[in-house]
Structures are given as C-alpha cells and as structure tokens.
Amino acid sequence: MKKALFAFLAALFLPAGFAHAQGKTDIYILGKDKGSVSSMQAGGVTLLDARATAKKLGGSVELYAAAKQIKVAFPGMYAILSAPLSEVIINAQTVKLPSEVIASGSKIYVPVQFFMLPQVQKALDRQITFEKGALVVEKNYTLAFTDKEQQKSYDRLRFFRKGNISFTTKQKNKHTVEALFPGAVLKRNASVRLKDDFVRSFSINQRGKDVLLKVILGKNAKNWRLMEENGELVFSVGSSLPAVSAAAPALEPNEAEELDLVGAPSIFADGEEMDTPVMRPAPQPVLKSGEPVLKEKRKLRIVIDPGHGGKDPGATRRGSSQEKVLNLTVSKHLYNYLKKQGFDVKLTRDNDTFVTLAGRSKMANEYKADLFVSVHTNAAKRAAANGFEVYFRSDKATDAEAAEVAAFENEALQYEEAHYSFVDMLLESMAKNEFMNESSKLAGHIRNYVYKEPGIGIAVRQNNAIRQANFYVLRGVKAPAVLVEMGYISSAKDRARLNNKAAQKRMGEGIGKGIVSYLKAEGKISK
Ligand SMILES: [Zn+2]
Known part of the structure; x- marks a missing residue:
C-alpha cells in the first residue's frame, strides 16, 4: 500500500527525467565524458550546480554563498545568478529562466537552460544541448549529415544546415559530384558507403574554413540535385527523382530529436525583460588636450x-x-x-x-x-x-x-x-x-x-x-x-x-x- 502510494505520488510530482538524473548530471564536451555535476529537480526543471558546471565549461566563477549569488564569466560575457530569482543578469541585461535559481547548502543550482542560452553558446562558441539527462557541448556547427534513405529509384542524403550557409555544386567527372559549403562548420566528418546503383559512397569533410561533400555516383545515377526540401538540405540522386513538393518523407531522420534542440530554447523566446531600475552614470564630457575646456554645469x-x-x-x-x-x-x-x-x-x-x-x-x-x-x-x-x-x-x-x-x-x-x-x-x-x-x-x-x-x-x-x-x-x-x-x-x-x-x-x-x-x-x- 505504502509502496503503491509512493509510486503514485512520485509519478505525480517527479518529472520524467528524475530517474536519469538522481542528483548527478553527466557532462559531455566534444564527445568526451567530463564526469558529472550535482543536480536537482524542481517543478519539472533540471538544475545544475552552477559552479561545478561553469568550471567544466571553462568559465570562471565567484561564489557568494552567504549572499546566495554566483557570478559566472565566460569569454566576453558574465552572468549573475541569485537565489531565489528566475531572473539572471547577463552583461547588464536581465534574462528570465524557466524556474528559480536555488541555493542549497553551499551550492547554487541553476536551471540547465541557463547553459543553453544563446549568450552562453555564443560566448563559448559551442552548441549546448540537454539530451537524455546529460549536458552535451559540441562544436558550433552549421552543417551536419543527418540521414540517408535508399529507395527503388533514388537515394537521398539529408543534411542539417543552419543559417545562411550557401553552397555550390559541380560534376567533377562522370562519377563524382562535389558540393562546397564556404564558411561552414561541420559537426563531424563522415564517410559512408551505400554501394547501390545510385550512390557508391560519399564523404563530407571539413576542409579548413569550408566543407566539402563528395559523392561517388553509381551506374544508374542519371539525375541528381542538391536543394532545400521541407526545411532540410537534401542530395537526391537516382534514375528518376521524386517531385520536389511531393517528396516530403514521413520518416523522421535519426538525429532529428537532437537537432530540434539547436539554437535558442524556445522557453526564452517570450521571456520578458524585467524592468530594472538601473541608473547609468551620467556621461562625462571627455576632453582631449587642446580642446576648449567645457564649462561643467556642476563641480566634479x-x-x-x-x-x-x-x-x-x-x-x-x-x-x-x-x-x-x-x-x-x-x-x-x-x-x-x-x-x-x-x-x-x-x-x-x-x-x-x-x-x-x-x-x-x-x-x-x-x-x-x-x-x-x-x-x-x-x-x-x-x-x-x-x-x-x-x-x-x-x-x-x-x-x-x-x-x-x-x-x-x-x-x-x-x-x-x-x-x-x-x-x-x-x-x-x-x-x-x-x-x-x-x-x-x-x-x-x-x-x-x-x-x-x-x-x-x-x-x-x-x-x-x-x-x-x-x-x-x-x-x-x-x-x-x-x-x-x-x-x-x-x-x-x-x-x-x-x-x-x-x-x-x-x-x-x-x-x-x-x-x-x-x-x-x-x-x-x-x-
Ligand atoms: Zn583597512
């Protein structure tokens, strides 16, 4: 009876991620396991030990335990987190988090979403996501191979493309098509064999500041195209290609879940700016020598x-x-x-x-x-x-x-x-x-x-x-x-x-x- 009641209450109050977290959250940086930090759950939100997490991400930290405040600095930005407030100060602006910062013992816990804020990702030049109970830090990529699809009359290769990354294509020779993405940052190099009549294999690699996609065509590769289709970049090649508009595949690409998290968490999109009574210092007239001396309205x-x-x-x-x-x-x-x-x-x-x-x-x-x-x-x-x-x-x-x-x-x-x-x-x-x-x-x-x-x-x-x-x-x-x-x-x-x-x-x-x-x-x- 007691057990059943507890399970019921647990189901009622504990968020789904609780079973994974259990007071610890793993951190992965560029594919490496960087250990874990203390974490807690509150109101369906995962909160991380702000100090430990910021340090793992390479930030510097000033902890004011008595004041229940912590200052976190990353290159070109700082943030001040104060319990029990959900407003965070980032570079003198307030940003609202989905829940309050919590002080517990000598630790300050901050909603994990803080680390996914655009300001933090930009400062670290990293893509930061929270996946399956872990904080995942990756290269700030703009291009990634996501999925392949092999059909009877065509193959498709799908890519995630962020922002306005452009590309050019050319048929190098009878068997080779290349696409160049100037200025793109590739999530990771990939080399894949399809071994069918449309695509023998393809590779996508970071080449300095550009990314090169190289597709080795099969013997029935009569047509090919690389274009945006339904929000994805798709390389299609086959004996006959599907019409563009009707081509929306029902299947979700494998990494779609992960990629959906790219960019600013939507929770902040409508985060209200708090009215902060900030008094900026009155600008002082700065005079270079030789300039006429300005008559001060008041004494210094x-x-x-x-x-x-x-x-x-x-x-x-x-x-x-x-x-x-x-x-x-x-x-x-x-x-x-x-x-x-x-x-x-x-x-x-x-x-x-x-x-x-x-x-x-x-x-x-x-x-x-x-x-x-x-x-x-x-x-x-x-x-x-x-x-x-x-x-x-x-x-x-x-x-x-x-x-x-x-x-x-x-x-x-x-x-x-x-x-x-x-x-x-x-x-x-x-x-x-x-x-x-x-x-x-x-x-x-x-x-x-x-x-x-x-x-x-x-x-x-x-x-x-x-x-x-x-x-x-x-x-x-x-x-x-x-x-x-x-x-x-x-x-x-x-x-x-x-x-x-x-x-x-x-x-x-x-x-x-x-x-x-x-x-x-x-x-x-x-x-
Ligand atoms: Zn003194």
Missing part, C-alpha cells in the same frame, strides 16, 4: 572613504593609532586639500562610526560621485613588509599577497549581512567593466604624486605600488575607484610615519595631487 564630485570605523577598528598594532583613526585623519587632510581645489567632496564617515562596505559604495553612487578613493592602512604578518600601495579592482589579484590584503579588507563583511541586492550586483558588474581602465590610470597618478610628495617617508615602489585585487568596497561604485594602502602598520618604520602628523598631512595632499593630475590628464578639468 569626489567621495573619500576612510576605511573601517566604529566597532571595526581595522588593523591595529601596539604603539600606533588604530587603522580606523589613521584612515580618518588622512582622509580629512585629503578632504581639505580637494575642497581648496574647488571640488565637491564627501566623506563616507567624518567621525568614528561604523559604515557597511555596501553602504559606502551606495553613498558614493547616491552622491553621483565622479571619483572614489578608499583610504586604508595595511598590515602583514611579515614585519619587513612595508610601503605605499594603491589598488584598483579586478577579479584577478596581482598576486597571492594582494589577494590576502583584499581578504583582510573584506573582512569587515562579517559585521554586516553579506548580501548585496540584485540591483547592487547589477550595478557592480557594470561599474567594473566601465571603470576598470580609468581606475588603473587613477591609481597610477596617485602613486606618482605620493612618490613625489616630500616628507611622507613611506616607500613607494614604482614596480609594485599599483596592484589589483577584488575589494568589496570598490565593487558597485559607478566611477573610477581606487583603494589606497598608505603603509604597513605592522612595519615599525611605516608605523612611525603613519602616526606622524606632518606625514599624515603630506599623505593626504599627495593623494589629492594625484587625483587632480588624473582629472587633468583625462580632460575632466582644465589644465
């Missing part, structure tokens, strides 16, 4: 972000002010310097209060900042580590040490809910793409001016002072943004300078001069 706005604060002291060492205090002191000097230069300037905190990391970038965006500088003090276990560094954000850290610094600065996350909203994530990804280059330039100017500024007394290493790391506070800022590590509180030499009042003022001014120099170089202010 600079946000200075003194790192840490309140319950988060940042780096600490005996014999020194806490990092949060040093950061604020120098930030105030920087503030005064930039004010004097005529900018609108805002501090994310001007006293010893706690501000979340997300709150800082949000503040900058609401202020419509043109530039963002986060001010920090470094620390290392290695007492010898010293020097000034300026970071801009990228997914890749310059080296393990830079990644460590980022991890440390990101630790403030523990004080807040490690969660960015859907929109925050969208803004983040946009910001990074748009401003990474500018941020790296800004970093260069700041490095140069801190180096030139006398009296600071902290080493600025030309080769090593500009670094890349994935800082949370720089994510989402819709402006060129850098994070300055003024020096190492763990280095006795740096510590003395960091706590020196004159050096603090110089540090603020050095950073300020770098900012001004950058804005001039970029034509954002007059020289």
Whole structure:
C-alpha cells in the first residue's frame, strides 16, 4: 500500500527525467565524458550546480554563498545568478529562466537552460544541448549529415544546415559530384558507403574554413540535385527523382530529436525583460588636450572613504593609532586639500562610526560621485613588509599577497549581512567593466604624486605600488575607484610615519595631487 502510494505520488510530482538524473548530471564536451555535476529537480526543471558546471565549461566563477549569488564569466560575457530569482543578469541585461535559481547548502543550482542560452553558446562558441539527462557541448556547427534513405529509384542524403550557409555544386567527372559549403562548420566528418546503383559512397569533410561533400555516383545515377526540401538540405540522386513538393518523407531522420534542440530554447523566446531600475552614470564630457575646456554645469564630485570605523577598528598594532583613526585623519587632510581645489567632496564617515562596505559604495553612487578613493592602512604578518600601495579592482589579484590584503579588507563583511541586492550586483558588474581602465590610470597618478610628495617617508615602489585585487568596497561604485594602502602598520618604520602628523598631512595632499593630475590628464578639468 505504502509502496503503491509512493509510486503514485512520485509519478505525480517527479518529472520524467528524475530517474536519469538522481542528483548527478553527466557532462559531455566534444564527445568526451567530463564526469558529472550535482543536480536537482524542481517543478519539472533540471538544475545544475552552477559552479561545478561553469568550471567544466571553462568559465570562471565567484561564489557568494552567504549572499546566495554566483557570478559566472565566460569569454566576453558574465552572468549573475541569485537565489531565489528566475531572473539572471547577463552583461547588464536581465534574462528570465524557466524556474528559480536555488541555493542549497553551499551550492547554487541553476536551471540547465541557463547553459543553453544563446549568450552562453555564443560566448563559448559551442552548441549546448540537454539530451537524455546529460549536458552535451559540441562544436558550433552549421552543417551536419543527418540521414540517408535508399529507395527503388533514388537515394537521398539529408543534411542539417543552419543559417545562411550557401553552397555550390559541380560534376567533377562522370562519377563524382562535389558540393562546397564556404564558411561552414561541420559537426563531424563522415564517410559512408551505400554501394547501390545510385550512390557508391560519399564523404563530407571539413576542409579548413569550408566543407566539402563528395559523392561517388553509381551506374544508374542519371539525375541528381542538391536543394532545400521541407526545411532540410537534401542530395537526391537516382534514375528518376521524386517531385520536389511531393517528396516530403514521413520518416523522421535519426538525429532529428537532437537537432530540434539547436539554437535558442524556445522557453526564452517570450521571456520578458524585467524592468530594472538601473541608473547609468551620467556621461562625462571627455576632453582631449587642446580642446576648449567645457564649462561643467556642476563641480566634479569626489567621495573619500576612510576605511573601517566604529566597532571595526581595522588593523591595529601596539604603539600606533588604530587603522580606523589613521584612515580618518588622512582622509580629512585629503578632504581639505580637494575642497581648496574647488571640488565637491564627501566623506563616507567624518567621525568614528561604523559604515557597511555596501553602504559606502551606495553613498558614493547616491552622491553621483565622479571619483572614489578608499583610504586604508595595511598590515602583514611579515614585519619587513612595508610601503605605499594603491589598488584598483579586478577579479584577478596581482598576486597571492594582494589577494590576502583584499581578504583582510573584506573582512569587515562579517559585521554586516553579506548580501548585496540584485540591483547592487547589477550595478557592480557594470561599474567594473566601465571603470576598470580609468581606475588603473587613477591609481597610477596617485602613486606618482605620493612618490613625489616630500616628507611622507613611506616607500613607494614604482614596480609594485599599483596592484589589483577584488575589494568589496570598490565593487558597485559607478566611477573610477581606487583603494589606497598608505603603509604597513605592522612595519615599525611605516608605523612611525603613519602616526606622524606632518606625514599624515603630506599623505593626504599627495593623494589629492594625484587625483587632480588624473582629472587633468583625462580632460575632466582644465589644465
Ligand atoms: Zn583597512
């Protein structure tokens, strides 16, 4: 009784593919078995472990388990998947999936259809299908032999052809017909013997950028033609050929099932674009030197972000002010310097209060900042580590040490809910793409001016002072943004300078001069 009831319920609720999947989905890439990934079923949809699957497909992945979000990047595209949403962000556009992304344990599961999205297939230059419970990745072919048919008075060879692949045919000699498909990508080479009176054999091969079909005719091959018939490309050859219109064969070609899946899954065809409240940064007039200086309607706005604060002291060492205090002191000097230069300037905190990391970038965006500088003090276990560094954000850290610094600065996350909203994530990804280059330039100017500024007394290493790391506070800022590590509180030499009042003022001014120099170089202010 129990068993019967279970079977009944199972039949009712479990999708057909369940028996195949059983929590694992196989992945085949270019004909090779690449093992399996965790999967689950929900509402008739198969969901795959997003991280494992993306990695198998050669993507890079940032997993934010606490935020139930994952960022997947393939060449030329990225996607942000957030549980429990069915909307995915792909290159700053929203795309709807057939069901929600699901977070389970430390894994994020995404509907398998995500990997079949045209954007993903295009980025990977692969054809991706879900067949018989497996994810199948194949060459992005435009031509494939699908089927042969041998009749009494003729033979037919059928081909799948995608898009506008053209061809030319010619009778090479009495026994040989060739068709050339310029620019076609063949699914796989094939060589088939029919050994009848119409076709002895044929072969289809990729020849560099073209595909060549070669048919060896039999003794009764009186007529032949290659043409589109009922949506397929058909080579017909025989003693008498069937009329074109009446020739629709009732038989489905063997691979029809597979080929039906080619292209965009229809489920997305009517996927609605979500209305995302995205605020793009106001375009900045960029002037090249020599061009007349445009009169800005408003002053440029600079946000200075003194790192840490309140319950988060940042780096600490005996014999020194806490990092949060040093950061604020120098930030105030920087503030005064930039004010004097005529900018609108805002501090994310001007006293010893706690501000979340997300709150800082949000503040900058609401202020419509043109530039963002986060001010920090470094620390290392290695007492010898010293020097000034300026970071801009990228997914890749310059080296393990830079990644460590980022991890440390990101630790403030523990004080807040490690969660960015859907929109925050969208803004983040946009910001990074748009401003990474500018941020790296800004970093260069700041490095140069801190180096030139006398009296600071902290080493600025030309080769090593500009670094890349994935800082949370720089994510989402819709402006060129850098994070300055003024020096190492763990280095006795740096510590003395960091706590020196004159050096603090110089540090603020050095950073300020770098900012001004950058804005001039970029034509954002007059020289
Ligand atoms: Zn810090």
